[in-house]
Amino acid sequence: AQTVTQSQPEMSVQEAETVTLSCTYDTSESNYYLFWYKQPPSRQMILVIRQEAYKQQNATENRFSVNFQKAAKSFSLKISDSQLGDTAMYFCAFMGRGTSYGKLTFGQGTILTVHP
Amino acid sequence: EAQVTQNPRYLITVTGKKLTVTCSQNMNHEYMSWYRQDPGLGLRQIYYSMNVEVTDKGDVPEGYKVSRKEKRNFPLILESPSPNQTSLYFCASNVQRGSTDTQYFGPGTRLTVL
Numbered sequence: 479a480q481t482v483t484q485s486q487p488e489m490s491v492q493e494a495e496t497v498t499l500s501c502t503y504d505t506s507e508s509n510y511y512l513f514w515y516k517q518p519p520s521r522q523m524i525l526v527i528r529q530e531a532y533k534q535q536n537a538t539e540n541r542f543s544v545n546f547q548k549a550a551k552s553f554s555l556k557i558s559d560s561q562l563g564d565t566a567m568y569f570c571a572f573m574g575r576g577t578s579y580g581k582l583t584f585g586q587g588t589i590l591t592v593h594p
Numbered sequence: 595e596a597q598v599t600q601n602p603r604y605l606i607t608v609t610g611k612k613l614t615v616t617c618s619q620n621m622n623h624e625y626m627s628w629y630r631q632d633p634g635l636g637l638r639q640i641y642y643s644m645n646v647e648v649t650d651k652g653d654v655p656e657g658y659k660v661s662r663k664e665k666r667n668f669p670l671i672l673e674s675p676s677p678n679q680t681s682l683y684f685c686a687s688n689v690q691r692g693s694t695d696t697q698y699f700g701p702g703t704r705l706t707v708l
Binding site for chain 2: 482484511513515521522523525528569571573575579580581582583584585586587
């Protein structure tokens with residue numbers, strides 16, 4: 479079974495600064511996906527960024543980038559130039575490409591607050 | 595517009611009164627799932643479906659039923675709700691197609707069981 483751990487229940491950052499959210503996971507699968515989802519106060523789940531495990535290059539989406547360390551099973555999210563609209567709960571999630579395909583395993587979430 | 599819809603968005607009910615939360619997607623996705631979100635636990639999968647008439651249990655299936663009679667619909671049934679099923683519920687769908695292996699979520703259903 480897969481597990482995903484987010485060890486930071488809450489984080490805060492000043493507007494325009496950079497913040498990094500941590501995520502570690504455990505799996506015996508060799509081929510999988512990792513995701514970061516954002517959940518604003520509206521409760522909608524919004525995909526932020528996606529990483530395929532077989533790709534060594536770290537994914538980037540505008541101000542969002544990841545540091546994917548496959549051997550260490552670490553998948554952190556870096557938010558650059560933080561904006562007030564980035565205030566939300568952030569979830570790290572895992573999905574295998576084998577027998578667990580179709581099942582997302584989530585971490586506990588990190589509440590990020592961006593201060594003006 | 596490609597989307598996953600859920601109804602109702604909010605529901606307050608009493609213990610033991612059967613209810614159904616509907617989920618529909620218009621993207622022709624094969625895979626659909628139900629999750630529940632509880633504080634400190636993140637989201638946990640209840641059931642998922644790989645295609646019509648094919649379903650399987652997730653991590654927390656007790657007290658829930660599902661059916662997949664049509665590709666677009668995946669209702670969640672609570673036949674005898676209990677207070678410990680008070681939660682925020684999400685439906686999600688995805689298609690297995692390489693670069694689009696991403697689950698898209700509905701807006702959520704806030705359920706309170708008294």
